[in-house]
Each structure stands twice: as structure tokens, then as C-alpha cells.
Amino acid sequence: MGNKPGHRQFGNVRRRESGRWQASYLGPDGIRRFAPSTFPDETSAGRWLTLREADLIRGEWNDPDLGRISFGNFGASWVDEHELSPRTRELYKALLRLHIDPFLGKKELAKIGPETVRKWRKDLQDADRSADTVAKAYRLVRAIMTTAVDDERIKRNPCRIKGADTAARAERPVASVKQVYALAEAIGPRFRVFVLAAALTGLRWGELIALRRVDIDLDDATISVHRSFAELSGGRLVAKRPKSAAGIRTVPIPAVLVEELRVHLVKYVEPHAESLVFTGERGGTPKRGSWRSTVKWTAKVKEAGLPAGFHFHDLRHTGNHLASRSGASTRELMHRMGHGSMRAALIYQHHTDARAREIAAALNEVVARENKPGDDEGGTGLPALAR
Known part of the structure; x- marks a missing residue:
């Protein structure tokens, strides 16, 4: 009796011999989809099905199989398929090889969430990567994940760290x-x-x-x-x-x-x-x-x-x-x-402060010249240019 499928309006739950519960449902494509892991009780399995049903109703359902590709494989294809300059392509491949794939490369796209991205970025910073390198790597991961969203492999882009795409740079010198x-x-x-x-x-x-x-x-x-x-x-x-x-x-x-x-x-x-x-x-x-x-x-x-x-x-x-x-x-x-x-x-x-100061100085001279005592013919007390 324990292995008899549960009767539900949407999906199906069943208890495995291990005592844990398995949930599944038929997708819009007619293929049965199973939860990525079993659940400790029937209620938890039912809750997972309720969320999947809500996705279908809102039109937000994604084929979970599409999100099971590794970030490394998807990222490599992304670089190969996009129209990039030779130097940019070389830069992106180096970022993937040195700073991204060692941590994210083997992970499935669907299993990379905001917490995973935050930890990866923190690890880069702790490894003394330059702020510019960290920002470039983050921008590349975000761009790849944006395409994954567009391809309906994942629902949302997990790269949501405000300001992580920029690095503060020292003001460069200007020659006279x-x-x-x-x-x-x-x-x-x-x-x-x-x-x-x-x-x-x-x-x-x-x-x-x-x-x-x-x-x-x-x-x-x-x-x-x-x-x-x-x-x-x-x-x-x-x-x-x-x-x-x-x-x-x-x-x-x-x-x-x-x-x-x-x-x-x-x-x-x-x-x-x-x-x-x-x-x-x-x-x-x-x-x-x-x-x-x-x-x-x-x-x-x-x-x-x-x-x-x-x-x-x-x-x-x-x-x-x-x-x-x-x-x-x-x-x-x-x-x-x-x-x-x-x-x-x-x-x-x-940054044209010098020019701004020149304008202010010239304006000061105009005001001083035209606001001399006795020059106010109209008796307004205002400099001529202000009338």
C-alpha cells in the first residue's frame, strides 16, 4: 500500500521503499518530469508540485532538462557563438579558464543561484584578484546567464549584486x-x-x-x-x-x-x-x-x-x-x-573643472565691473546683466 501513487489533481506523489517521497508531473510536452530529489514527507512533495503547477498557470514553466547543462559547456558555446572582436574573444576565454570555470564550470545552470554567485565572487576577492578582473568576470557570467534566461534554460538571472559590474579606478593623469x-x-x-x-x-x-x-x-x-x-x-x-x-x-x-x-x-x-x-x-x-x-x-x-x-x-x-x-x-x-x-x-x-573655474572667474569680473557704485542707473541695486 505504501508504494501506491497518491491521487492529486496535478502531478503524482509516491512513497519509495526508502520511506522518502517522490514527486512527478506531466509537462506541457507530454514528458513526465521528476523532482530533482526525494522529500522527507508527502506534504513537502505536494508543495513542490504546487509550485510547478503555479509556474504552468503563469506561463513561467521552463523545461528543467535545459537547465542541466553545465555552466562550462554553455559558457564556452556562448563565447564561440557571439560576434566578438579577436581580442575580446581571447579575453573572455581567459576569464572563463582562469577565474570562472574552476568554481562554476561543472555546476548545472539551474543549480547556480544568487548565493552561489556571491560565494564565487567572494572567493575571487579573497584570492587577491584585482577589482577590475573581478568586475570583468562578473559581467561575463551575468551576460552568459542573461542568454540562459532568454533561451528559457533558467527563470531568473542569479547575478544580482549591485555594483559588482564596476571597479573603482584611480583617476588617470592628464598631460599639459x-x-x-x-x-x-x-x-x-x-x-x-x-x-x-x-x-x-x-x-x-x-x-x-x-x-x-x-x-x-x-x-x-x-x-x-x-x-x-x-x-x-x-x-x-x-x-x-x-x-x-x-x-x-x-x-x-x-x-x-x-x-x-x-x-x-x-x-x-x-x-x-x-x-x-x-x-x-x-x-x-x-x-x-x-x-x-x-x-x-x-x-x-x-x-x-x-x-x-x-x-x-x-x-x-x-x-x-x-x-x-x-x-x-x-x-x-x-x-x-x-x-x-x-x-x-x-x-x-x-572633469573640466579648470574650464568651469575660468568661466566663474570671468563671470566674477563681469559682476564686479558692472556692479560698481554709481553704475546702477535704474536704481535696482542689481548688476546690469541681471536686469
């Missing part, structure tokens, strides 16, 4: 115009314009080293950005299109850079249209590590009066600040930087 020119001079004639172009156009390293003669229009004073070089592990360079439509752009350049480029093209660039603009003495494309050592970057940074730890990317940072201080609008900054969203452009506008 004099320091930029001092650094360019110290680097030497072959890469002088390379440094100036980074600061005066805001182009990224990969965009600069991919520039060809045909991309530069000195008569129109513009540089066209159509591609970039991604440097993979081992130093291999791969040409790629910008990751968004905003990355394909034409950047106007100041007249001072036009003349510098004119001389550079004559002295260091082959005459045909596809010739790379910035190359080493043997015609090779600069690679970050070897280029830094070749030009003795650290020593030259110090020679130019810049702080230790000043990176080449800080020249782009400097150029964006200069453009913002010049009065560029948010939309103009977005175009110049090659960004499709306002977030990065707003950062530079937010």
Missing part, C-alpha cells in the same frame, strides 16, 4: 600641452608624430598603428578611422573593424598636427596609398611591449616631467580633456572618441 610636446621631443623624430597624434586626435593605440596613408587627408585636415589592429597573446596583430558603427568616423585635426603629419609622411612613410603611417625603422608595426622598451618609454615620461605610471593611453585621455575644454558638446565628444553612448563623453565634461 607642454608636456605632450616635451614627451614627443624626447621620444625622437620617428615617433614624434605618433605621440602628438595620440594626444591631439584622441585615437586609440590600435587605431593609430592601423592608419594608412590613404586615411589621412591633409588638404581637408581629417583622419578617417576604418579599422584597428588588435594585439593578441604572443604579439600577433589582427586587423578588425571597429566594434560599433560609432568607431568608424572622420576626425578633424588641428592645423599644428597637419604640418607635423606632412613632414612625417615625406620622411617615414612609403608613397603608396596602403602604406602604414607609423612603423619602426625596419618597417614593422609597433607592438606595445617591444615599442615601450625600444623608445625607453619610462625614462622619456620622466624626462618630460610626467608622473611615473603615465601610459600611452593617457595621451588619448589627455586629448579628450583638451577637446572638452575647447567647448566640444557631448555629441561632438562622442563622435571624436568613437563611442556610441554618452557615458564616456560625460565623464570628460564632468
